[in-house]
Amino acid sequence: MSQKPEAPNVPAAADTADDIDIIRARMMAAEAELLERDHDDDDRPQLNTPEEIEDFALQDDYALNPEYIELVVDAADRGDGMRLRELLDALHPADVADLLGFLSEDYREQVIPWIPASALAEVLPELDDDIREEVMDTLRPGDLAEVLQELDSDDAAAVLEDMGEAQQREVLAAMTASDREAMVTTLSYEEETAGRLMQREVVAAPIFWSVGDTIEHMRAHGDDLPELFFDIYVIGPTHKPVGAVPVSLLMRSRREVRLEDLMEPITEIQVDMDQEEIAYIFGKYHLISAPVVDDGGRLVGQITVDDIVNIIQEESREDILALAGVSDEEGRGSTxxxxxxxxxxxxxxxxxxxxxxxxxxxxxxxxxxxxxxxxxxxxxxxxxxxxxxxxxxxxxxxxxxxxxxxxxxxxxxxxxxxxxxxxxxxxxxxxxxxxxxxxxxxxxxxxxxxxxxxxxxxxxxxxxxxxxxxxxxxxxxxxxxxxxxxxxxxxxxxxxxxxxxxxxxxx
Amino acid sequence: MSQKPEAPNVPAAADTADDIDIIRARMMAAEAELLERDHDDDDRPQLNTPEEIEDFALQDDYALNPEYIELVVDAADRGDGMRLRELLDALHPADVADLLGFLSEDYREQVIPWIPASALAEVLPELDDDIREEVMDTLRPGDLAEVLQELDSDDAAAVLEDMGEAQQREVLAAMTASDREAMVTTLSYEEETAGRLMQREVVAAPIFWSVGDTIEHMRAHGDDLPELFFDIYVIGPTHKPVGAVPVSLLMRSRREVRLEDLMEPITEIQVDMDQEEIAYIFGKYHLISAPVVDDGGRLVGQITVDDIVNIIQEESREDILALAGVSDEEGRGSTxxxxxxxxxxxxxxxxxxxxxxxxxxxxxxxxxxxxxxxxxxxxxxxxxxxxxxxxxxxxxxxxxxxxxxxxxxxxxxxxxxxxxxxxxxxxxxxxxxxxxxxxxxxxxxxxxxxxxxxxxxxxxxxxxxxxxxxxxxxxxxxxxxxxxxxxxxxxxxxxxxxxxxxxxxxx
Known part of the structure; x- marks a missing residue:
């Protein structure tokens, strides 16, 4: 009797009664597994559309559902890449970053390749420092450069500043000349100062423009504008900001009104101001955005309140930990x-x-x-x-x-x-x-x-x-x-x- | 020799040698005082325009200059109301609130009447709780109602919630019917929940509108809109928010584009959600504003990030104080x-x-x-x-x-x-x-x-x-x-x- 070589898990043709028994046993096992799966499905909601997955992943309080994390771990264990992609695709980048923080290092390595490249750009700035380093080590400098160029300059700089010098140089080299120059300038400012925090993308309009001029300019140059902005800075002849017009005010004003007559006073931020001070000013005056000026008083960028929220959280965390005698920042991923x-x-x-x-x-x-x-x-x-x-x-x-x-x-x-x-x-x-x-x-x-x-x-x-x-x-x-x-x-x-x-x- | 009655500080006519001596002595004293004043002026910058005063009042780090506070105290001591008004007028309402926090109760009482009524509305929400009560006790209910009606509903509610029941009833009675109704609804939500924090003023547009429709509507109803807004909420047939269009995106889009094609996904806040949770969500997703919905999912208001900044500061303060065994909030003005x-x-x-x-x-x-x-x-x-x-x-x-x-x-x-x-x-x-x-x-x-x-x-x-x-x-x-x-x-x-x-x- 010749025994044929069997491909693993593929039922062989039944030659003898023994073989038939083996096959029967296998079929029963498979059936049992299927039944169990069905049972599992009954416990868990059907999770096929991105909406269903997102609803399941986030609990009422927008914290990640531990059962969702188990789903990810299960898919990684099975090596089911398509399911991983499905699961990751449905989440906001901030939630993907959160997920990575909850996974152990082994699982992170398995999950990262399945994050779509476009999402990765937005996930990076959200990650804890040590996890971010881990993720960046898996990417080639060229890919990393491309990812960073999709971000606003403040977010890109935040990612770049944590790299080793060699990696930073390689990534910068892979960027376009203008982006590289912008990054080098940003990185030349001290850490935790306005220069690092600001985004260089601003909307500025000369003081003699009207509402109509401004709107036309924005429609024509839509691509060069920051993705989101709240104020249009009005600048004088030497590129010094002299006022700001909130977009919501511009929008409801008549086209012929001049910016000069609409603009509101601004609170300028010096480019070397410490982030704690900036947070204090934003909190005190309820600012949404503020222009950043250089030593000569010229507009060089802006800081928006969404970045300030994170700084306030960070500074209060530093205070509270310092009072308890904990010196460095510790995160979920700290060894x-x-x-x-x-x-x-x-x-x-x-x-x-x-x-x-x-x-x-x-x-x-x-x-x-x-x-x-x-x-x-x-x-x-x-x-x-x-x-x-x-x-x-x-x-x-x-x-x-x-x-x-x-x-x-x-x-x-x-x-x-x-x-x-x-x-x-x-x-x-x-x-x-x-x-x-x-x-x-x-x-x-x-x-x-x-x-x-x-x-x-x-x-x-x-x-x-x-x-x-x-x-x-x-x-x-x-x-x-x-x-x-x-x-x-x-x-x-x-x-x-x-x-x-x-x-x-x-x- | 008849002695004429003298008006105080007014030199009398010189009748005799004695009188002349007295007058001479007075003139010398006055001259010395003038000289001293000149000397004072040399030390201090000339503070006549509002800009000069503001520059002097705020130090580099936007904290109040102790010397400015002295100027206020001096003016109060002299009973120089016009100077007080000048000094107060030049400051941002948040700085006026800050100033009141630094003054002792006696000086506060002298200073408060010189804050212009229009500024007072904006100063009130910025004050520490106990000082606010003090200030409100000096105002008549009718005046207070007028002051509050100038504020957005969240700020007005924040002031109202701290009043005694009797005062609250009087102030509400002095409001217009619609404002009163809005206030009563806001106050019916639990403290520290979305219902209290939200402002009821939102910009909402039906899903079938175009960019052009929306802009025209805003130009026509400019007065009813919130003073400042960042997102236009797109609502479905049952007044449920289905998306949001950032104002900066609306502004650079062509007039014929439909809101449906522009809108971005929203993160809804339930009206009974706790403020700590709301702060977490804003921080995590970098939100600028978020729609608040009732149990039926209908849009009832919005929360903006500038309010969140203060909540984050407040919550971290509560954490840090609780860890040190300090139960209640203590402020500068606490007894x-x-x-x-x-x-x-x-x-x-x-x-x-x-x-x-x-x-x-x-x-x-x-x-x-x-x-x-x-x-x-x-x-x-x-x-x-x-x-x-x-x-x-x-x-x-x-x-x-x-x-x-x-x-x-x-x-x-x-x-x-x-x-x-x-x-x-x-x-x-x-x-x-x-x-x-x-x-x-x-x-x-x-x-x-x-x-x-x-x-x-x-x-x-x-x-x-x-x-x-x-x-x-x-x-x-x-x-x-x-x-x-x-x-x-x-x-x-x-x-x-x-x-x-x-x-x-x-x-």
Missing amino acids: VFEVVKSRLPWLVVNLFTAFLASSLISVFSDEIEKLVALAVLMPIVASIGGNSGTQALTVSVRALSSRELTTTNALRTVWREVRVGWINAGVIALLLGLGAGVWQQSFLLGVTIALAIMINITAASLAGTLVPLTLSRLDRDPAVASPIFVTMVTDCIGFFSFLGLAGIILL | VFEVVKSRLPWLVVNLFTAFLASSLISVFSDEIEKLVALAVLMPIVASIGGNSGTQALTVSVRALSSRELTTTNALRTVWREVRVGWINAGVIALLLGLGAGVWQQSFLLGVTIALAIMINITAASLAGTLVPLTLSRLDRDPAVASPIFVTMVTDCIGFFSFLGLAGIILL
Whole structure:
């Protein structure tokens, strides 16, 4: 009996009863699988049209549906490229970027080739930094250049700035001369300044034009205009912006009206202005877009509010993480090592300040030996002082960054903090003194701890306000390092005042 | 000799030598004052035109110049109303609001009457809540109604919602019927939802209109349109939005093109959606404006990105303050009592958790009595554990609020935190064990504290991630109360593991 070579998974012709059994078994397995699939289909909605897929992918709150992510993973496991493309095609680029953030590195590699080239351009600026690098490494410089040329200059620069130097040079070389020149100029500005954030594409009109002139110009040069714009900047003879006409105002004005009579005052952004400042200005004046000018006051680009939204999110994230002693930005895709690098340094600094507090305690070893209750109670004084300090500190850091706290009202703010501290200290001292006194059956111990907490909360109020104010005066970020300073102060003063007073009052 | 009655400060006719001396003295004083004034003028720039005043008032970073605030205070002290009006007139309403925030209550009362009525409408929505109440109390209901009718419905509602019920009723009664109806509807939506945030003024066009139809309609009904808009919503037969045409696209398209062929997909906002979610959607999709729909999917208003900027700032402020144990919003104008109310409750909770940790220590009184070094070193273990926990916690809270942390990657995130914890713990344990061992001249003490810190940092990593994840699962704000829980865990485990291990290893 000759056994024919079998192609995998293809039923062979039935020669013998054995073979027939094998085939029967296979058919039953296949049937079972089919039934199971049907069952699966019953659980899940039919997902064939892009609308159905998008509705399924996004939950009510526009977060990605974990079941959708499973669909993608399943398709990748099956190697079903067409299904992957279908699934990816239906999503907004921001959601595709979000999806990539949720996938593990292996799955990302499988999914990326199925993102259509046109969508890839819009996905890139949305990605977390480390994932973006990963994606870019899979593309050839020529393809990357083409992708970037489809973007507005600010988005393209954001992608370029994260590349290694060699890759950046190759990609620039593959661009057209004018695009390359634009990119090189943009990249010559400092990171996190207006020059980097702005898009160079603006709509500008000379001051002597009428509404009709402007509309005709826009219809004729539609292709050179930015994809989306909200204001037309009116420029004087030396290319200096002198006003702006919102598109919605232009649109409802009569054709013969002159721009000069329509225009509204502008808030100019200097090309070297820091992004935090820009965000502050946009928030304060409710700006939608603002012209960017160079040293000579000439219009060189514009910043639009949609970019500002992301900066505000980023800056508040930096503040909040700095206050917790996390130095670098950490994202979903950060490796364990990156996270360690961003957190360990502050823990080491904390180790030194903790040793400092410790050595203060060791001065009072004799007192503790005589009265162990001191060791039992001393962490309470330190802990509550630390919390008061953190409260005052956080409020001050926020007030500084929103510019509600300045030299004008610094003294008044510190004075208010001190009074708040006294009231809080009074209430807490009463509770703590009573609690400790009753617990340890000692009136004098209660008095001692009450006095210590009053001293420490007062110190906490002062440190929590003065440390960030001083850092800000020295032009340093008031959020960074402040918490370590403040808790060092409250720990040391807490232990010292409690143990010191105990030595005087109790022993 | 008859003495004539003298009008104050008016030189009397010189009758005698004495009188002449008096007059001479007065003239010299006046001359000196004039000289001094001249001198003052030399120091300060000439501030006569509105442009000069505005340039002087705003520093490079658009924060208010303290010297400008002094000018206002000086003018108020002199009772120089005309100068006050000049100084206030030159500023943007947002800057006037800012100025009022920096002034004390007495000065505010003097300054407010000099703000022109037209500007007041725009200043009101910019004010801190408590200052706004103060300002509104100085206005009659009729005047207030007039001021509010000048605003877009979202801004007017924001002002109305903060009034007492009686005042609100009076102001509403003074409005025109249609404005009143609009306000009552807006106020019927929950606070912090789309219904409150949206402006009811939108530009909508039926799907069968052409570009030309739309522009003509806008020119004809210019007065009824919102002051500023970015998108024209295309609506189907049942008033459901089916797409949007950006104004900048409409403007450069030919008149005969149909809206149906121009329109872009929209992201609809449900009228009862929470503002935090809305901010997330705007940030994710870089939206400029979005249509708000009711339960039936009908267009009822729009939300624009400039309102979102303020919400993002507000939400991040809430997060950061909640993490520091500050419950209510505190502003520049908050009284000492308000600040105490927002901070004292958490300090009291902290008092109880600190007592808990303390009673754990008291279990080990005998050990401490035998070896005081334990009392000296134990705060180090608790402090570093607390800091590790705060790091993990803050990163998790941020990731949850930006939806980078969801059920999909929760397990992976926790696992990463634990590994980060182990590495950090290893390094810190080594340093701490060495330091403590050398300082206290005991190898075993070094080993004990090293082991304890490894246990505590691991616990901190778990608590820092699991506490906010659990709160978020229970639909509670993960930032509120988390820090208290987490430091309670790290304090208790820190003291317990160190003192417990010491009992086993050392004694």
